[in-house]
Amino acid sequence: MTPHPSGWLTPRPEGLWCAPGGFHIDPVQPVAHAIVTHAHADHARPGHEHVLTTPESLAIMRTRMGEDRPAREQQELRYGEGLRIGDVEVRLEPAGHVLGSAQVVMEYRGSRAVVSGDYKRVADPSCAPFVPVACDVFVTEATFGLPVFRHPDPRGEIGRLLDSVRLFAERTHVVGCYALGKCQRLILLLREAGWDGPIYLHGALMSVCDTYERLGVPLGDLRAATGRARAELAGAIVLAPPGAIADRWARRLADPVVGLASGWMRVRQRAKARGVELPLVISDHADWDELCRTIDEVDAPEIWVTHGREEALIHWIEGSGRTGRALRLLGYGDEEEAPAAEGEGAAA
Amino acid sequence: MIAFATLLERLTLTPGRLAKLALLREFFRTEPDPDRGWGLAALTGTLSFPLAKPALIRALAQARTDPVLFEWSCDYVGDLAETVSLIWPARDDAFGRNSVRTPPMLAEVVDGLMHTPKAELPALLEGWLDASDPPVRYAILKLMTGALRVGASARLAKTALAELAGGSVSVDEIEEVWHGLAPPYAELFDWLEARGPRPDPQDAPVFRSPMLAQPLEAADIAALDYAAYCAEWKWDGIRVQLVSVPGGRRIYSRGSDDVSAAFPEIVEAMGFDAVLDGELLVIRDGEVAPFADLQQRLNRKVPGVALMEQHPVAVRLYDLLFEEGEDLRALPFEQRRARLEAWFATHRPPRMDLSAVIEAADFDTLSSLRDGARAASIEGVMLKRRDSPYVAGRPKGLWWKWKRDPLTIDAVVMYAQRGHGKRSSFYSDYTFGLWRDGAEGAELVPVGKAYSGFTDAELAQMDRWIRNNTTRRYGPVREVAPGLVLEIAFDAAQRSNRHKSGVALRFPRVARLRPDKPFEEADRLETLLRLIPS
Numbered sequence: 055m056t057p058h059p060s061g062w063l064t065p066r067p068e069g070l071w072c073a074p075g076g077f078h079i080d081p082v083q084p085v086a087h088a089i090v091t092h093a094h095a096d097h098a099r100p101g102h103e104h105v106l107t108t109p110e111s112l113a114i115m116r117t118r119m120g121e122d123r124p125a126r127e128q129q130e131l132r133y134g135e136g137l138r139i140g141d142v143e144v145r146l147e148p149a150g151h152v153l154g155s156a157q158v159v160m161e162y163r164g165s166r167a168v169v170s171g172d173y174k175r176v177a178d179p180s181c182a183p184f185v186p187v188a189c190d191v192f193v194t195e196a197t198f199g200l201p202v203f204r205h206p207d208p209r210g211e212i213g214r215l216l217d218s219v220r221l222f223a224e225r226t227h228v229v230g231c232y233a234l235g236k237c238q239r240l241i242l243l244l245r246e247a248g249w250d251g252p253i254y255l256h257g258a259l260m261s262v263c264d265t266y267e268r269l270g271v272p273l274g275d276l277r278a279a280t281g282r283a284r285a286e287l288a289g290a291i292v293l294a295p296p297g298a299i300a301d302r303w304a305r306r307l308a309d310p311v312v313g314l315a316s317g318w319m320r321v322r323q324r325a326k327a328r329g330v331e332l333p334l335v336i337s338d339h340a341d342w343d344e345l346c347r348t349i350d351e352v353d354a355p356e357i358w359v360t361h362g363r364e365e366a367l368i369h370w371i372e373g374s375g376r377t378g379r380a381l382r383l384l385g386y387g388d389e390e391e392a393p394a395a396e397g398e399g400a401a402a
Numbered sequence: 403m404i405a406f407a408t409l410l411e412r413l414t415l416t417p418g419r420l421a422k423l424a425l426l427r428e429f430f431r432t433e434p435d436p437d438r439g440w441g442l443a444a445l446t447g448t449l450s451f452p453l454a455k456p457a458l459i460r461a462l463a464q465a466r467t468d469p470v471l472f473e474w475s476c477d478y479v480g481d482l483a484e485t486v487s488l489i490w491p492a493r494d495d496a497f498g499r500n501s502v503r504t505p506p507m508l509a510e511v512v513d514g515l516m517h518t519p520k521a522e523l524p525a526l527l528e529g530w531l532d533a534s535d536p537p538v539r540y541a542i543l544k545l546m547t548g549a550l551r552v553g554a555s556a557r558l559a560k561t562a563l564a565e566l567a568g569g570s571v572s573v574d575e576i577e578e579v580w581h582g583l584a585p586p587y588a589e590l591f592d593w594l595e596a597r598g599p600r601p602d603p604q605d606a607p608v609f610r611s612p613m614l615a616q617p618l619e620a621a622d623i624a625a626l627d628y629a630a631y632c633a634e635w636k637w638d639g640i641r642v643q644l645v646s647v648p649g650g651r652r653i654y655s656r657g658s659d660d661v662s663a664a665f666p667e668i669v670e671a672m673g674f675d676a677v678l679d680g681e682l683l684v685i686r687d688g689e690v691a692p693f694a695d696l697q698q699r700l701n702r703k704v705p706g707v708a709l710m711e712q713h714p715v716a717v718r719l720y721d722l723l724f725e726e727g728e729d730l731r732a733l734p735f736e737q738r739r740a741r742l743e744a745w746f747a748t749h750r751p752p753r754m755d756l757s758a759v760i761e762a763a764d765f766d767t768l769s770s771l772r773d774g775a776r777a778a779s780i781e782g783v784m785l786k787r788r789d790s791p792y793v794a795g796r797p798k799g800l801w802w803k804w805k806r807d808p809l810t811i812d813a814v815v816m817y818a819q820r821g822h823g824k825r826s827s828f829y830s831d832y833t834f835g836l837w838r839d840g841a842e843g844a845e846l847v848p849v850g851k852a853y854s855g856f857t858d859a860e861l862a863q864m865d866r867w868i869r870n871n872t873t874r875r876y877g878p879v880r881e882v883a884p885g886l887v888l889e890i891a892f893d894a895a896q897r898s899n900r901h902k903s904g905v906a907l908r909f910p911r912v913a914r915l916r917p918d919k920p921f922e923e924a925d926r927l928e929t930l931l932r933l934i935p936s
Contacts, residue, residue: 202479328878
């Protein structure tokens with residue numbers, strides 16, 4: 055008899071635990087064996103004994119944490135390559151979230167579970183696209199698990215940014231974006247839209263961009279925004295962590311137009327409350343339609359929801375004739391919401 | 403509709419006046435007729451569609467969506483039009499992404515909302531929503547329900563129009579024809595873009611930009627030639643322009659808003675052919691009531707009978723601009739004043755009186771009269787040059803306003819919020835409170851909110867203090883530990899049922915920082931309550 059994944063994959067306070075494989079997925083505390091879906095800080099924590107992830111995620115983790123901090127033993131696994139861990143066949147498939155982001159596909163005695171980590175379905179020039187894998191249990195996020203969240207075409211959003219740059223040619227356009235993923239995606243979207251000139255970066259965004267370039271993702275002319283004369287930044291596009299755009303760091307900019315690239319920007323009051331003048335609805339998380347479409351495509355009879363607005367998504371899952379279950383895992387935030395440490399600007 | 407939707411979104415989120423102007427100018431420059439004219443009508447509040455109700459929007463959305471998800475979404479977003487604009491599932495494309503249909507033009511939407519019978523409105527709206535993306539849907543729904551709230555006044559839109567004309571037409575000239583025009587304003591754009599003559603308002607009751615006064619500062623007093631001026635009290639009401647001409651009667655606010663409907667008893671009293679400048683006040687038995695009483699009337703677009711009886715309004719007349727078609731504005735003030743007095747003696751309109759001229763032989767006498775006036779309804783005195791013509795705007799040296807010295811209290815900062823525009827990174831807006839005896843000993847009760855009037859260095863110092871002394875955060879608001887005392891200046895204290903403290907301050911502002919003062923020794927609420935005139 056095939057064991058149901060609920061018998062061998064269980065939520066624990068430290069993260070999702072796979073007993074027959076003896077590993078955790080994205081543990082929030084140091085563990086013996088960790089599989090990490092992607093390098094965002096709430097999923098990739100330092101200090102494990104052993105970590106397994108994609109080569110790209112590992113490179114980014116080393117950049118952000120330091121060479122030795124991800125784990126004492128660090129193991130790479132390429133997309134699509136199989137590996138037996140304990141009694142479990144494991145492979146990683148692209149999740150389309152950020153460079154190196156992966157879904158963890160696990161097979162144990164004929165039953166298959168997929169932990170998608172964070173993911174999205176729209177094309178992203180900075181990373182490989184999501185690959186749907188049929189399974190018995192699909193574990194999904196629900197960051198944007200309400201039908202009001204429907205992200206528009208990101209190229210249109212970049213078009214609005216460039217229109218504004220033309221209209222307010224004397225002002226600096228500063229766009230808040232998270233350092234890993236969103237930043238590089240914005241840069242590439244700008245390049246695709248024909249913006250060949252320099253893009254200025256807050257110091258906190260530099261190192262991950264360097265890592266992307268080392269991993270074969272060219273980003274063009276990037277320059278440090280810090281230390282420039284105000285006049286030099288007039289008419290420029292500056293990218294900075296969300297916490298810095300309307301705070302002390304931004305005082306150096308020329309009469310800035312404050313933008314923020316995030317799925318939350320879909321709701322006007324969110325933008326207004328944060329003092330965002332130019333909201334760009336660009337997200338690295340699946341929107342409502344993508345969540346529903348993905349659940350249809352992987353066609354799992356049972357869907358587990360890790361974090362986000364799970365009640366609405368589970369309502370929809372149940373309505374579609376499947377079983378929905380909220381895992382209520384703690385410790386996963388949403389990097390789009392995470393306020394940057396207020397002191398970050400000073401160090402940059 | 404796309405350009406209009408973009409404009410609404412950017413105006414809503416843009417704090418700076420200059421940036422708002424640039425956005426408006428761009429819209430009027432690039433958007434074709436008649437859409438730009440309809441956009442102008444929407445921005446200036448000229449449009450209303452009585453048949454388009456929120457219930458209709460809600461019913462349409464509920465029919466298209468899962469009711470549970472719809473309610474949760476409404477709760478999350480907090481605004482019906484915005485929720486519907488976001489949740490609306492396009493019919494032919496499950497992902498709403500590859501729609502080939504084009505959204506309606508603004509003119510098409512306006513025409514549809516004006517002329518479609520009620521029974522056919524839902525189908526029409528459904529078609530528009532299907533063909534549009536969320537920003538356009540939002541603009542359509544907000545246009546329908548008449549609640550644009552974009553933070554751009556009609557005056558700002560007209561200023562952008564004047565800029566569109568490239569200096570050949572001033573904003574005050576636009577004002578003078580405005581109320582004779584109807585959307586979509588083809589004539590107006592023809593004039594602004596030098597393709598047509600100035601539109602002739604004929605005998606329409608149009609608004610004329612009012613003459614405003616400069617604040618009188620210490621340096622101005624030294625240079626003042628007092629004998630050249632007349633003095634009047636400065637009343638604390640709202641400045642109005644009464645326009646009664648063969649083409650109609652209107653009451654305009656200083657900003658050219660038509661407020662006639664709110665004051666029907668004044669409109670009724672305007673049985674004359676003249677244009678007058680005055681102050682709208684609540685007056686009971688000859689006594690001017692505090693501004694808070696007038697506020698009750700301003701809160702209602704159309705007043706009820708009880709409100710009109712309890713808060714009777716009157717107009718105290720300052721100036722006569724037109725008399726039976728004759729434009730008096732070029733005459734010196736003294737002559738206009740004589741004409742006003744003669745006109746008033748002849749007509750004696752009900753609910754109106756003359757603003758008295760203050761007889762003071764010299765400046766010192768005037769100064770002591772000003773200091774002695776304690777009525778909350780008097781803000782100070784006005785000085786008007788005897789030879790001044792009536793000119794729009796705030797010309798230097800012709801009229802001065804000399805406000806009474808403010809009252810002050812020492813209050814404790816309780817909450818802080820970031821400012822706007824250049825101050826968006828500084829905690830520069832403060833809610834402050836005074837001490838009173840609570841159930842568990844002394845407690846602070848908030849009495850008002852003020853922006854800082856600091857130097858950059860002081861602002862930076864305040865900002866640092868707020869960040870280091872935050873005890874809780876409520877979204878953008880920081881609660882701070884008691885510790886910082888501000889001297890708050892204000893023009894008057896008034897009783898208020900809408901404030902927890904029972905008192906509202908008129909024009910509060912931060913006079914200075916009081917780092918020397920221990921916060922426990924800040925003023926008590928009773929001290930402020932004693933400043934309310936009985």
